[in-house]
Amino acid sequence: MDFQLTDRQKELMDAAKGAYERKLAPLVADTSVEGVRRLRRAMAEQGLLGLNLPPEHGGLGLPLLDTLLVIQTLQACAPIVGGLCHRTSTGAIGAVAEYGTPDQRARFVEPLCRGEIGISIGITEPEAGSAATALKTRARIEGDHVVLNGSKQFVSFVNINEFTLVYCRFGTSGKASDIGAVIVPHDAPGFRHSSGTLNMADELLFELYFDDCRVPKENVLLDGGAFGKLISVYNAERLGSMARMLGSARASYEYALAYSKERRQFGREICDFQGIQWMLADMRVKLDAAHLLVMRAASTAQVTGLPAPLETSIAKVFTAKAAKEICDDAIQVLGANGYTKEYPLAHRYAEVRGGSIYGGTMQIHKNMIAAAILERENSQWKKA
Numbered sequence: 001m002d003f004q005l006t007d008r009q010k011e012l013m014d015a016a017k018g019a020y021e022r023k024l025a026p027l028v029a030d031t032s033v034e035g036v037r038r039l040r041r042a043m044a045e046q047g048l049l050g051l052n053l054p055p056e057h058g059g060l061g062l063p064l065l066d067t068l069l070v071i072q073t074l075q076a077c078a079p080i081v082g083g084l085c086h087r088t089s090t091g092a093i094g095a096v097a098e099y100g101t102p103d104q105r106a107r108f109v110e111p112l113c114r115g116e117i118g119i120s121i122g123i124t125e126p127e128a129g130s131a132a133t134a135l136k137t138r139a140r141i142e143g144d145h146v147v148l149n150g151s152k153q154f155v156s157f158v159n160i161n162e163f164t165l166v167y168c169r170f171g172t173s174g175k176a177s178d179i180g181a182v183i184v185p186h187d188a189p190g191f192r193h194s195s196g197t198l199n200m201a202d203e204l205l206f207e208l209y210f211d212d213c214r215v216p217k218e219n220v221l222l223d224g225g226a227f228g229k230l231i232s233v234y235n236a237e238r239l240g241s242m243a244r245m246l247g248s249a250r251a252s253y254e255y256a257l258a259y260s261k262e263r264r265q266f267g268r269e270i271c272d273f274q275g276i277q278w279m280l281a282d283m284r285v286k287l288d289a290a291h292l293l294v295m296r297a298a299s300t301a302q303v304t305g306l307p308a309p310l311e312t313s314i315a316k317v318f319t320a321k322a323a324k325e326i327c328d329d330a331i332q333v334l335g336a337n338g339y340t341k342e343y344p345l346a347h348r349y350a351e352v353r354g355g356s357i358y359g360g361t362m363q364i365h366k367n368m369i370a371a372a373i374l375e376r377e378n379s380q381w382k383k384a
């Protein structure tokens, strides 16, 4: 067990930060669709997409742990860059890399690593939030096509990306065993999306509608019996989100630390006061503990190829809470300045707040932890 970062890992993080400062920082202000796609291509040129995807398909083949370190570094630089790195490394594309046919890997993984396309993920529905296995979106094979009917909500990046990996039901048993996934192009006939709703971190979330949406059968990733397989890959996406929370929390901590050494009250720097010192100490303790839990969960992937569910849920519960508390304390150190939008901490708090909800709520993850330690069934379904 080694708790230190290797020289190679430090180099990777420094290189990512350097690439951000030299090539990407000038591009982040343009938040138009074309601007974000330009940024995505620039990140591909810097080798910052598809970090843990297979090298034979254009990825960098980094271990999950190293991938998370880079996501964390980029998130601290700018959330849009951390988000793009996350979505193209541990996002929906992970399922295509893991379960896709050679043709699907060539059509999706390779162009994604070149920054030419992006893939959103559609799981949640109006009546299937935490109870994701209750999803109703139906898929049926008709000749050379798969036809989808239903809807999704809270899907991000739909305006930027060209495809969504849609979890859908192939069978009619109503059970988790019916569930598979289809890669739906956003120009497919019968596909529509809403204009988007802003979340508190100013990110657009979209509703998707499938009305006899026809997609070539070659885009079926898994045609049922696959919920467990899909959610096993999704655990890596959950860790990617945690790396983003860590990046935002670290940036907030560092900002508050620097501020406390400059801001003077009562004729001294405010870091001289024990009230401030204890907040800084608390922030650092939580940051280090969350970091170690996320790295432990990621390191389980070196054994199975995918992160272990229990360690992932433990990391999620701790990190989501710690990140909120770190950002909250950072705001407190800045006082009224921290509460305004003139300073970056209010936005940082908004960035991490979603982490207790998306990717499975903290409460759902506590259910999973309890089920594992008690060796009981996790399912919350009411028994007949």
Ligand SMILES: CC(C)(COP(=O)(O)OP(=O)(O)OC[C@H]1O[C@@H](n2cnc3c(N)ncnc32)[C@H](O)[C@@H]1OP(=O)(O)O)[C@@H](O)C(=O)NCCC(=O)NCCSC(=O)CCS(=O)O
Pocket: 120, 121, 122, 123, 124, 129, 130, 131, 132, 133, 134, 153, 154, 155, 156, 157, 176, 227, 228, 231, 232, 235, 309, 358, 359, 360, 361, 364, 368, 378, 379, 380, 381
């Ligand atoms: C898993 C849950 C949906 C609970 O549902 P059920 O009680 O119906 O299902 P289970 O019987 O518990 O599990 C079914 C099946 O999956 C396997 N499973 C479950 N969780 C995991 C896991 N973490 N890792 C690996 N495998 C898992 C389980 O072993 C069963 O396998 P078998 O069928 O026995 O082989 C619920 O607990 C849950 O996770 N809810 C949260 C859903 C969620 O994360 N939603 C976020 C969606 S994000 C989105 O839509 C927006 C996208 S955005 O743009 O970011």
